[in-house]
Amino acid sequence: MTAIGSSHHIVSGDTLSHIAQRYGTSVDALMANNAQIKDADLIYAGDTLNIPGAMGDAGGSGGSGGVAGTQGVSGSSIVGGNNAAAIAEQFIGRNAGELKHSSELPMQSWVPNNVNCANFVSACLQKAGLIDASQASASVDTLAGNLKGDGWQTVALADARPGDVVLMQRNGQSHVVLFAGMENGRPTFIGSNNVNADGSQRISWGGASGNYEIISPRG
Secondary structure, eight states, X not given: OOOOSSEEEOOTTOOHHHHHHHHTOOHHXXXXXXXXXXXXXXXETTOEEEOTTOOSOSSOTTXXXXXXXXXXXXXXXXXXXXXXXXXXXXXXXXXXXXXXXXXXXXXXXXXXXXXXXXXXXXXXXXHTTSSOTTTOOSXXXXXXHHHHHXXXXXXXXXXXXXXXXXXXXXXXXXXXXXXXEEETTEEEEEEEESOSTTSXXXXXXXXXXXXXXXXXXXX
């Protein structure tokens, strides 16, 4: 996903200290700029942080990449069932650049390593039996059009089910992930996100923020 403004989409493994280091700011400044954070050791995967005076990109397809760290992030619960999100979870931590060349998912190998979000979601939907190869696409906009053309409809978060598709299409920038369910009253997501240090993508928790649209085959 291309960075939109000065923001950071929290993924499992993030810590405030590493996020602050990445963007050239401080933990105190991050907390001051994000009133929802009451405890520096407790942030949630799937949330979005406003970055004060950001010096880098927000993990986008052209930006510098992710962060290390293993503490203070929730949102890594197991997704049950055989839906697309459960399939996606099997590949958490895998680099899209490696996964697209494996035979484990029907991904298109020619797609650049920093823009595999639709490629990965399409493959998970195919493996779950929800779409066929003709509906799959490495383009977010094309995939969205194919799904909606096949009857997928927008649903409210309260009606979303694991495996539904989450679209972010705004200001000429697009990203797509899968809805993975609710944890502690918060939505969780999974997808191919720009979290590596070189800007390439890795399968990780999170990736949705702002005014996203959830579409479902159930309507």
